[in-house]
Amino acid sequence: MIYCCKEHVEMALNTVVVEHETAPVLLEVAMEKQLSTCCEYCRNTAVYMVGN
Template identity: 50%
Template sequence: MKYCCSEHVELALDEVVDEYEVAPQLTKLESVDKSEFVCGYCGQPAVYIVANE
């Protein structure tokens, strides 16, 4: 599972596909406090969760 901002969502999607060889699930963080999650690439507040399940 990767947390990412809107700028790095494509990079996170590519990494999940490369690592797990399955189509990733993309979920937008809306109903939770976004300040708890940060982008794993730049440290900005996360907007999406990219997961392999």
């Protein structure tokens, strides 16, 4: 799973497609968890979780 901000959501979706060759699942991160979860690309607050 990749946690990402709004700016990097497209990059995370592409990464899942390339690495797993399946359609990605996009979920919003709960407000409580947003405070402690960072984007894996830029370290801003994560808004989405992308997985397969």
